[in-house]
Amino acid sequence: MRVDGIPTRTLWWENGVIRMIDQPKLPHRFVIVELPTWRETAVAIRDMTVRGAGAIGATGALGVAQAAVEAPEREFHTFVTAAANTLRSTRPTAQNLFAGIDYVLRAIEAEGDDIALAREAAVAAGNAFCDDDAESCRRIGELGAPIVTARPRVSTHCNAGWLAFVDWGSALSPIYAAARGGAMPFVFVDETRPRQQGSQLTAWELGQEGIAHAIIADNATGHYLKAGDIDMVIVGSDRIAANGDVANKIGTYTSALAARAAGVPFYVAAPTTTIASHTPTGADIPIEERSPDEVLYVWGWSDDGRFIRVRTAPASSTAKNPAFDVTPAELVTAIITERGIVPATVEGIRSVARG
Numbered sequence: 001m002r003v004d005g006i007p008t009r010t011l012w013w014e015n016g017v018i019r020m021i022d023q024p025k026l027p028h029r030f031v032i033v034e035l036p037t038w039r040e041t042a043v044a045i046r047d048m049t050v051r052g053a054g055a056i057g058a059t060g061a062l063g064v065a066q067a068a069v070e071a072p073e074r075e076f077h078t079f080v081t082a083a084a085n086t087l088r089s090t091r092p093t094a095q096n097l098f099a100g101i102d103y104v105l106r107a108i109e110a111e112g113d114d115i116a117l118a119r120e121a122a123v124a125a126g127n128a129f130c131d132d133d134a135e136s137c138r139r140i141g142e143l144g145a146p147i148v149t150a151r152p153r154v155s156t157h158c159n160a161g162w163l164a165f166v167d168w169g170s171a172l173s174p175i176y177a178a179a180r181g182g183a184m185p186f187v188f189v190d191e192t193r194p195r196q197q198g199s200q201l202t203a204w205e206l207g208q209e210g211i212a213h214a215i216i217a218d219n220a221t222g223h224y225l226k227a228g229d230i231d232m233v234i235v236g237s238d239r240i241a242a243n244g245d246v247a248n249k250i251g252t253y254t255s256a257l258a259a260r261a262a263g264v265p266f267y268v269a270a271p272t273t274t275i276a277s278h279t280p281t282g283a284d285i286p287i288e289e290r291s292p293d294e295v296l297y298v299w300g301w302s303d304d305g306r307f308i309r310v311r312t313a314p315a316s317s318t319a320k321n322p323a324f325d326v327t328p329a330e331l332v333t334a335i336i337t338e339r340g341i342v343p344a345t346v347e348g349i350r351s352v353a354r355g
Contacts, residue, residue, distance in 0.1 A: 052164020
């Protein structure tokens with residue numbers, strides 16, 4: 001994808017250092033941060049310097065590669081295993097994180113006790129996982145573009161664009177592909193409280209691509225669906241259970257219910273690395289509970305150029321902050337993957353799931 005017309009990925013490996021876009025600085029500042037060690041990489045995942053299922057997965061994969069490069073030879077496997085466990089614990093919901101970590105660990109294990117080859121294999125596997133993420137998302141765009149072309153007024157939730165993956169994105173990829181193919185989609189961008197990934201990230205991405213859009217309050221989506229102003233809803237996913245239930249950013253379930261009531265198709269776009277075949281249903285998906293401060297405070301740029309935090313709630317109030325909810329499979333029209341568009345059923349998921 002492009003930033004000011006320049007092709008750019010969300011993150012990449014450079015001589016042992018992970019370089020990535022500092023997402024909390026957007027849309028007002030475009031900053032590249034450097035993560036020279038796996039420990040700093042783990043912190044970046046936990047504090048959401050990087051966020052989005054695919055981007056987290058790629059970062060986890062490269063984090064294990066960093067650990068393999070850093071590990072002392074005599075304690076190589078113990079060191080890498082401990083690092084992988086720490087990386088795995090940073091975010092509990094997104095399946096892509098575990099897929100990326102396990103992908104690199106398998107490459108390391110395949111080299112046995114040849115440490116030099118294991119280090120090389122880890123770096124190669126980390127980069128391969130990133131490339132696979134980008135290509136899968138490009139393919140999602142290719143397959144999903146005809147749906148957007150036919151239904152060009154689109155509602156989204158959170159950010160499932162290229163910032164949430166290595167490139168292209170999931171839910172936004174069909175929109176980008178349709179626009180580049182000559183269609184003129186219009187996107188209703190849910191602001192996505194409490195971290196505002198829609199208004200801060202999705203809107204910024206769409207602006208970079210020159211795609212018409214409007215930011216709306218999360219609780220305005222139902223209004224526009226009922227009024228007939230939205231032709232389809234398309235969202236991403238952080239984990240898809242074996243039965244087709246979908247975990248995504250909190251508020252997705254509400255949009256799905258409103259879409260069903262309005263008779264509007266509700267699509268989920270995700271690479272198959274998001275599918276968790278070992279998770280039977282949505283009830284088995286762990287839901288991350290984040291800090292109440294994300295609800296009680298907002299961050300933003302002041303007129304004098306300072307990035308500041310402001311409390312918006314009474315000092316005596318507490319808050320609850322689930323990061324995700326689960327949309328039941330029966331509310332999902334179809335799931336757009338790089339391997340095909342399938343129904344949100346056991347059979348549909350099984351037909352595209354990896355391994």
